[in-house]
Amino acid sequence: MADAMNVLKEFFDMQAEDTKSGTVPQSKGYIYTNSTDYAKDGVHLWRENIKHTCHPLEECIHLWPDKPTRYQEVIAAYIVEIQKLSSRILEIICEGLGLKQGYFKDTSEVQLLSSNFYPPCPDPSLTLGILPHYDPSLLTILYQGGATGLQVMKDNQWVNVGAIPNAFVVNIGNQLEIISNKKLKSVKHRVVTRTHETRLSIATFVNPSPDCVIEPAKILVSEQEPSLYTASQYKDYVRRNNAFGEYTAAIQNALR
Numbered sequence: 394m395a396d397a398m399n400v401l402k403e404f405f406d407m408q409a410e411d412t413k414s415g416t417v418p419q420s421k422g423y424i425y426t427n428s429t430d431y432a433k434d435g436v437h438l439w440r441e442n443i444k445h446t447c448h449p450l451e452e453c454i455h456l457w458p459d460k461p462t463r464y465q466e467v468i469a470a471y472i473v474e475i476q477k478l479s480s481r482i483l484e485i486i487c488e489g490l491g492l493k494q495g496y497f498k499d500t501s502e503v504q505l506l507s508s509n510f511y512p513p514c515p516d517p518s519l520t521l522g523i524l525p526h527y528d529p530s531l532l533t534i535l536y537q538g539g540a541t542g543l544q545v546m547k548d549n550q551w552v553n554v555g556a557i558p559n560a561f562v563v564n565i566g567n568q569l570e571i572i573s574n575k576k577l578k579s580v581k582h583r584v585v586t587r588t589h590e591t592r593l594s595i596a597t598f599v600n601p602s603p604d605c606v607i608e609p610a611k612i613l614v615s616e617q618e619p620s621l622y623t624a625s626q627y628k629d630y631v632r633r634n635n636a637f638g639e640y641t642a643a644i645q646n647a648l649r
């Protein structure tokens with residue numbers, strides 16, 4: 394975990410030196426953004442971000458940044474562990490919902506990494522690190538080191554998520570809400586900025602493969618509890634909801 398954080402910090406430090414403002418959206422590879430492009434973003438978020446797909450690992454690893462030189466090796470090792478962790482968590486959720494073993498195998502194949510670097514912000518009242526949103530994933534495994542800033546919506550109030558070093562935050566995403574027919578609820582969250590602290594986070598979205606049909610599990614639907622969602626292929630869901638904002642198309646291409 395520490396290695397992954399270090400290599401991402403180095404990556405963000407290198408961008409500060411040699412990247413033009415705005416974005417490097419590529420149809421394959423990775424997407425780096427540093428919201429300094431006011432006009433285009435509309436909202437000025439206080440963060441830099443890198444996104445790339447991690448599945449299948451052996452096919453996409455060479456499309457990731459090659460500087461710092463250890464990036465590919467370190468992040469691949471991190472992703473392999475995250476994949477094991479998310480499979481375990483999904484097995485337990487599966488059991489908890491009373492679904493048959495292995496129910497999530499096909500729906501949890503694709504990992505998408507999204508890492509954010511939030512510099513200190515001179516006036517946190519003026520901007521956010523990331524706007525309130527729900528994750529379009531099945532699950533999100535978030536590592537935030539010991540940093541604060543993440544908040545979740547609970548009973549109509551923003552609640553700070555404790556900054557526990559060496560702990561992962563596990564967010565339920567929209568797909569798990571659909572499959573569980575809302576027994577599990579996708580969590581609304583945001584990141585606030587801090588005057589003196591930096592924040593580096595690594596979110597790994599555990600996503601269904603694009604063709605996978607997502608719908609409430611049959612066993613969770615009955616006359617008393619009718620289905621609350623219609624079936625949809627994950628790729629259609631992503632397109633319809635513009636799930637990754639202006640990078641939706643680039644990410645869809647990368648996942649193909």
Ligand SMILES: O=C(O)CCC(=O)C(=O)O
Binds near residue numbers: 582584
């Ligand atoms: O940077 C964070 O801690 C939050 C990231 C997040 O919510 C996201 O990428 O969806």
Ligand SMILES: [Fe+2]
Binds near residue numbers: 526527528533582
């Ligand atoms: Fe999120």
